[in-house]
Amino acid sequence: MSDNTDSPPAAELAREYFGHVADRDPDAMAAMVHEDVVEEFVVLGTFHGRAALRxxxxxxxxxxxxxxxxIESIHAVDADTAIGQWRFTGTFDGGPFQGIEPTGADLDFxxxxxxxxxxRSADEKRLCHNTIYYDGLTFARQVGLLPDEDSLGDRALMTGFNGLTKVRRELLD
Structure with a gap:
């Protein structure tokens, strides 16, 4: 996709920060954030502070x-806020991630x-809050935490869930 970039200053800061993500450099990322930064991964959890982010x-x-x-696109909302769309790919074959053991799965979300x-000062801004929205269902399916869409396992999981829901409803009535 094209890299649509609005300039000043939030979009430029977002571009720099995303550049450190692309470079796989958590120390450089941490250097761009407030000590008490909040990183809110909507489907995963909230991480508080520079050390937690790193x-x-x-x-x-x-x-x-x-x-x-x-980076697919970056847009400035105003001087202090930017929105960035991105794509993450790779193979989950290193160490564990958030308690999930590596599966060797290909990731693309x-x-x-x-x-x-x-x-932070008259000439320096730092990231203070970041809300991250990503396709957690696709991630869970890709790592093998959930079955593939429309697979036998997926249909069985849905059937079991719906059956349990009906039983609970009957017990509460």
């Missing part, structure tokens, strides 16, 4: 050693970050 990405890069991070920057 540790999260170090774990991700160790889990997916061949990962690539492609997309997401969007809503990044808020705040002035």
């Amino acid at each position: 540790d999260f990405f170090a774990e991700l890069f160790a889990a997916v050693p061949d990962s690539t991070f492609e 997309r997401g969007v970050d809503v990044m808020e920057f705040e002035a």
